[in-house]
Amino acid sequence: MRHPIPRAVFSAFALALVLSACSSGAGTGGTTAPTVTADTKASFPAGSTMARLQQAGKVTVGTKFDQPGFGLRSPSGEVQGFDVEIAKIIAGKLGIAPTDVNFVETVSANREPFIQNGQVDYVVATYTINDDRKKVIDFAGPYYVAGQDIMVKADDESINGPDDLAGKRVCSVDGSTPAENIRTNYPDATLTTFDVYSKCADALSNGQVDAVTTDNVILTGLVSQSNDAFKLVGNPFTEEPYGIGLKKGDDEFRSFINDALEESFGNGTWAAAWDATAGAITGKPAPEPPTIDRY
Amino acid sequence: MNVLTDNAGLLFSGFLKTLQLSVVAGVGALIIGTLLAGFRVSPIPPLRAAATFYVEVLRNTPLTAVFFLVVFGLPQLDLTFQNFTYAAMLALTLYTAAFVCEVVRSGINSVSMGQAEAARALGLTFRQSLREVILPQAFRTVVPPLGNVWIALVKNSSIAAGFAVTELTALVGRLANTNASQVLVVFGGVAAAYMVITVPSAIGVNYLERRVAILR
Numbered sequence: 001m002r003h004p005i006p007r008a009v010f011s012a013f014a015l016a017l018v019l020s021a022c023s024s025g026a027g028t029g030g031t032t033a034p035t036v037t038a039d040t041k042a043s044f045p046a047g048s049t050m051a052r053l054q055q056a057g058k059v060t061v062g063t064k065f066d067q068p069g070f071g072l073r074s075p076s077g078e079v080q081g082f083d084v085e086i087a088k089i090i091a092g093k094l095g096i097a098p099t100d101v102n103f104v105e106t107v108s109a110n111r112e113p114f115i116q117n118g119q120v121d122y123v124v125a126t127y128t129i130n131d132d133r134k135k136v137i138d139f140a141g142p143y144y145v146a147g148q149d150i151m152v153k154a155d156d157e158s159i160n161g162p163d164d165l166a167g168k169r170v171c172s173v174d175g176s177t178p179a180e181n182i183r184t185n186y187p188d189a190t191l192t193t194f195d196v197y198s199k200c201a202d203a204l205s206n207g208q209v210d211a212v213t214t215d216n217v218i219l220t221g222l223v224s225q226s227n228d229a230f231k232l233v234g235n236p237f238t239e240e241p242y243g244i245g246l247k248k249g250d251d252e253f254r255s256f257i258n259d260a261l262e263e264s265f266g267n268g269t270w271a272a273a274w275d276a277t278a279g280a281i282t283g284k285p286a287p288e289p290p291t292i293d294r295y
Numbered sequence: 296m297n298v299l300t301d302n303a304g305l306l307f308s309g310f311l312k313t314l315q316l317s318v319v320a321g322v323g324a325l326i327i328g329t330l331l332a333g334f335r336v337s338p339i340p341p342l343r344a345a346a347t348f349y350v351e352v353l354r355n356t357p358l359t360a361v362f363f364l365v366v367f368g369l370p371q372l373d374l375t376f377q378n379f380t381y382a383a384m385l386a387l388t389l390y391t392a393a394f395v396c397e398v399v400r401s402g403i404n405s406v407s408m409g410q411a412e413a414a415r416a417l418g419l420t421f422r423q424s425l426r427e428v429i430l431p432q433a434f435r436t437v438v439p440p441l442g443n444v445w446i447a448l449v450k451n452s453s454i455a456a457g458f459a460v461t462e463l464t465a466l467v468g469r470l471a472n473t474n475a476s477q478v479l480v481v482f483g484g485v486a487a488a489y490m491v492i493t494v495p496s497a498i499g500v501n502y503l504e505r506r507v508a509i510l511r
Contacts, residue, residue: 108468108472109467109468109471109472109478110471110478111475112475112476112478113478113479132473132474132475132476133475135475135476136475136476137475171459173468174456174461174465174468174469175468175469175470175471175472175473176472177472179469180469180472180473192379192459193459193461193465193469194457194458194459195456195457195465195468196457199367199457199458199459202367203367203459206367206370206371206375207370207375208370208375208376208377208379
């Protein structure tokens with residue numbers, strides 16, 4: 001033990017830096033969500049996915065763990081958000097109690113393999129419906145339509161829409177639909193990509209990038225955690241219909257989820273789920289539910 | 296049709312970025328690591344202490360944490376890298392230097408004491424004897440472990456994918472999401488690209504080891 005003191009001091013210093021760097025990624029998930037009750041009287045045709053899950057009494061759902069308002073895991077391990085509530089509503093229709101829904105983390109790059117390999121029964125993870133994904137999996141929904149927007153520093157007046165991004169440094173997540181959109185449609189912007197949005201927020205506050213772009217609902221969560229350091233431009237320029245990913249060809253299960261979603265649109269559980277999660281962050285009432293696409 | 300051939304240009308640029316990160320950080324780490332090893336065996340106690348401190352901190356810290364410190368921590372001290380590639384090179388260099396130092400130091404210790412004593416008896420200074428007598432012999436014995444450090448560095452460079460550097464691993468995320476139907480092909484292709492660097496490296500290290508081996 002020849003140098004115990006400097007080493008400890010440096011370690012504490014290093015840890016403090018790491019913690020402060022991470023700080024904009026942490027946060028709380030919103031208020032308590034309404035309790036979803038399991039439909040115990042549900043009955044399904046033998047051999048269907050619904051019957052199998054009902055029999056098992058539990059279901060595995062893929063969601064994101066790092067998106068405030070949609071799917072965010074709290075330090076205690078509980079996952080909260082709008083996607084989580086939607087997953088519980090569907091599970092409830094299968095006769096499965098919310099406590100028997102097992103959430104596993106799916107990130108943008110592994111959602112399709114998880115569904116194809118059966119590691120999850122369905123995925124509710126800010127999952128934009130598109131044709132290439134439909135080649136390998138099927139989508140129920142949409143249950144929400146987001147739009148790509150831009151987040152800047154609160155005092156930045158120079159960026160008011162995607163066309164203002166020319167010559168600016170824009171941050172997004174590699175492989176995401178918004179990043180691809182910038183790359184193809186706004187090539188004059190300099191795109192910087194991280195693996196998670198919380199690092200984009202750090203880079204924005206350090207001045208390493210000028211703007212962050214992705215779906216407005218994700219940015220809203222980041223703005224709410226920034227202590228008024230960031231603001232949303234509020235000018236969505238795409239439509240991102242969020243769907244529920246499931247195994248390709250399981251049309252029975254897809255219709256069942258679509259029915260469950262439509263019912264939740266009608267009876268107010270959808271709006272209640274929104275108000276308790278994403279709505280609690282935006283402070284705005286639930287929007288009109290989207291129209292289900294039964295392709 | 297095939298995601299790999301369609302994106303050959305992109306993958307090649309990612310491959311070059313991985314190679315660039317590895318080579319720059321490898322050269323940097325070799326220089327800093329050798330200096331540190333010299334400090335660790337030097338007769339001056341503060342130098343020994345400083346080098347030991349550096350090695351223990353960097354060697355016992357996850358590389359991701361080192362990246363966090365360089366990319367997001369240094370800006371808090373008003374030292375901001377606007378180019379994330381440079382930040383990644385620095386993080387990889389600092390981290391790998393600790394391992395190079397220990398490898399080179401073990402090589403120095405393998406040179407028999409009589410060599411150093413003879414060098415000093417001939418009137419060489421500490422630095423001269425290290426540079427002219429000890430290190431040339433030390434490096435010859437540590438070719439295999441240095442090769443290990445190099446191969447680990449090539450693979451460690453993938454951490455940069457999480458810090459805004461578009462190297463091979465970053466392309467996995469991008470291509471997998473835009474070509475959802477061919478995720479495994481993307482993973483396989485990128486893994487093969489790493490092996491294009493590491494397998495010839497391993498063969499080269501084996502060859503070099505035989506060429507420079509000291510017959511005792």
